[in-house]
Amino acid sequence: MAGPGGDPGADLIPELPLPELVPAGSAPVKAAGSHLPRGFWTAVRLWLERPQLVDRRLRGAALEAVGGRGPRLRGAALPGAVARGDEGAPPGAWCAGAAPPPHVTLRTLLPKARPESGPHLVVRDFSSGTVTFFPLEEGDGGDFKVKESGIYQIRLRHVEGEDWCISVFTSPPESWEASGVGRREPRWLGTELLGKLAEWSVRTDAGEFKSALSLVPVLRYTRLYRELKDRYRGIAKVWPEVTDPQKFVFEDVAIAAYLLVLWEDERAERQLTEKQSFVDLGCGNGLLVHILNSEGHPGKGIDVRRRKIWATYGPQTHLEECAIVPNDSSLFPDVDWLIGNHSDELTPWIPVIAARQVQGRWGGPAWEGLSLWDFYGMVFPKRSTGRKIKIHEKVLL
Numbered sequence: 001m002a003g004p005g006g007d008p009g010a011d012l013i014p015e016l017p018l019p020e021l022v023p024a025g026s027a028p029v030k031a032a033g034s035h036l037p038r039g040f041w042t043a044v045r046l047w048l049e050r051p052q053l054v055d056r057r058l059r060g061a062a063l064e065a066v067g068g069r070g071p072r073l074r075g076a077a078l079p080g081a082v083a084r085g086d087e088g089a090p091p092g093a094w095c096a097g098a099a100p101p102p103h104v105t106l107r108t109l110l111p112k113a114r115p116e117s118g119p120h121l122v123v124r125d126f127s128s129g130t131v132t133f134f135p136l137e138e139g140d141g142g143d144f145k146v147k148e149s150g151i152y153q154i155r156l157r158h159v160e161g162e163d164w165c166i167s168v169f170t171s172p173p174e175s176w177e178a179s180g181v182g183r184r185e186p187r188w189l190g191t192e193l194l195g196k197l198a199e200w201s202v203r204t205d206a207g208e209f210k211s212a213l214s215l216v217p218v219l220r221y222t223r224l225y226r227e228l229k230d231r232y233r234g235i236a237k238v239w240p241e242v243t244d245p246q247k248f249v250f251e252d253v254a255i256a257a258y259l260l261v262l263w264e265d266e267r268a269e270r271q272l273t274e275k276q277s278f279v280d281l282g283c284g285n286g287l288l289v290h291i292l293n294s295e296g297h298p299g300k301g302i303d304v305r306r307r308k309i310w311a312t313y314g315p316q317t318h319l320e321e322c323a324i325v326p327n328d329s330s331l332f333p334d335v336d337w338l339i340g341n342h343s344d345e346l347t348p349w350i351p352v353i354a355a356r357q358v359q360g361r362w363g364g365p366a367w368e369g370l371s372l373w374d375f376y377g378m379v380f381p382k383r384s385t386g387r388k389i390k391i392h393e394k395v396l397l
Contacts, residue, residue: 018132018151018153019148019151019171020172021151021152021153021169021170021171022169022170022171022172022173023167023168023169023190024152024168024169024170024186024187024189024190024194025167025168025189025190025191025194026165026166026167026168026194027165027166027167027194027195027197027198028159028163028164028165029163029164029165029166029198029201029202030162030163030164030202031162031164031201031202032162035202035204036156036158036162036164036201036202037129037156037158037164039200039201039202039203039204040129040156040164040166040197040201041124041126042200042201043196043197043198043199043200043201044124044131044154044197046200047193047196047197048061048063048105048107048122049061049063051109053196054192054193054196055184055192057111057112057113058109058110058111058112059110059111059112059218059221059222059225060110060218060219060222061107061108061109061110061218062107062108062110062116062217062218062219063105063106063107064105064106064107065104065105065106100126102123102124102125102126103123103124103126104121104122104123104124105121105122105124106119106120106121106122107119107120107121107122107133108120108219110218110219110222112222115226116219116222117183118135118136118137118138119135119136119144120133120134120135120136121133121134121136121144121146122134129155129156129157130153130154130155130156131153131154132151132152132153133151133152133153134146134147134151135147135149135150135151135183147177148171148175149171149175149176149177150171150176150177150183151170151171152168152169152170152171152186152189153168153169153170154166154167154168154197155167155168155169164201166194166197166198166201167194168186168189168190168193168194170186170189170190171186173185173186173187215262216258216261216262216265217261220261221257221258221261224257224260224261225253225254225257228253228256228257228260228291229250229253232249232253232287232291233249235249235287235309235312236249236250238312239309240308240309240312241285241307241308241309243285248285248287249287252285252287252288252291252341253291255288255341256288256291256292256295259292259337259339260292260295260297263275263276263297263337275296275297275298276297276336276337277297277298277299277334277335277336277337278292278297278298278299278335278336278337278338278339279299279300279301279302279332279335279337279338279339280299280300280301280302280339280340280341281302281324281338281339281340281343281346281350281353282302282303282304282324282340282341282342282343282344282345282346282347283301283302283303283319283339283341283342284303284307284341284342285307285309285310285342286301286303286307286309286310286313286317286319287309288301288339288341289301289317289318289319290313290317293316293317293318294316294317299318299335299337300318300319300320301318301319301320302319302320302321302322302324303319303320303321303342304321304322304323304324305321306319306321324346326346326349326352326353330353331353331356331357332353332357333357335357338350338353338354338357
């Protein structure tokens with residue numbers, strides 16, 4: 001049964017009195033006009049959906065609106081008592097108009113280097129200006145129960161005029177159980193997290209932050225990345241090139257995981273049975289080609305210079321040493337995807353080549369550390385990363 005206002009998860013909030021929470025930190029914020037409290041809820045959404053912006057140990061978060069398919073929780077609905085705690089609803093916690101009912105989300109943090117931690121039940125109470133995080137643990141019968149030792153709450157309070165205050169409250173530090181990546185200690189929550197929330201709350205562009213994984217489900221990507229990392233980590237131990245294997249091996253593993261998830265979704269959407277084919281123009285060390293070939297995708301890599309590592313891949317990996325001239329002889333009409341992983345001078349030409357093909361799609365290069373080239377083989381002056389990407393967008397668009 002839905003909760004007040006039709007919220008699908010309100011009836012699944014556990015009927016527990018909010019335990020006594022202690023302050024972990026507070027930050028005054030000032031915003032002109034009507035930016036607050038709206039900016040606060042934008043900051044909260046960023047922390048919920050993209051925690052890696054604060055905690056670099058994370059890959060992202062998997063979110064699920066709590067409803068019929070959500071966790072089985074012991075207890076019935078009492079959203080007001082859970083969310084408001086001892087303070088009640090401060091004035092001005094919501095924007096103009098009636099506040100929506102409490103919103104309940106199941107959130108699982110996705111670390112980069114280990115399996116995901118236990119989930120949190122997140123209750124956003126818009127009328128009181130609070131967000132409460134309840135760590136969950138699964139019992140023997142498959143039911144979830146709240147671990148009171150790791151609860152924390154973020155609160156927004158209107159002081160006067162343009163002055164506001166964001167605070168973090170946690171379970172007593174002496175009872176806190178910080179279990180790995182997914183459970184940060186109260187001191188971190190009251191300093192690092194609080195500082196980011198205060199910064200985002202007053203930024204007018206916070207809602208426009210772009211996600212590199214916006215086209216694929218983060219949970220599937222993270223799990224596949226871990227599988228591929230374990231499968232191909234041995235290549236780093238026999239790396240014959242002068243480049244850093246820790247950077248190049250795992251960077252290409254990440255790109256391969258992204259493409260494999262993207263292509264799986266494309267096959268489902270277009271009802272395709274065969275795996276997509278590809279050509280990697282300027283494939284460099286060829287590791288991305290090796291992984292994609294090994295995972296069943298037909299394709300090849302082309303580069304102007306053969307690398308030592310090529311000899312270690314085996315006959316199932318298709319690599320060619322030749323120059324690519326962007327003219328009519330360099331079209332690949334029978335290929336589904338064109339990739340430019342280390343394409344350098346060819347980078348601006350790849351979307352041009354793709355556009356001249358009947359069905360070709362193209363995947364862009366690895367942006368980090370990229371030297372940007374124009375159509376005449378000239379390198380743009382190296383400046384800040386943001387400016388380089390803006391220049392490159394102008395060339396392509």
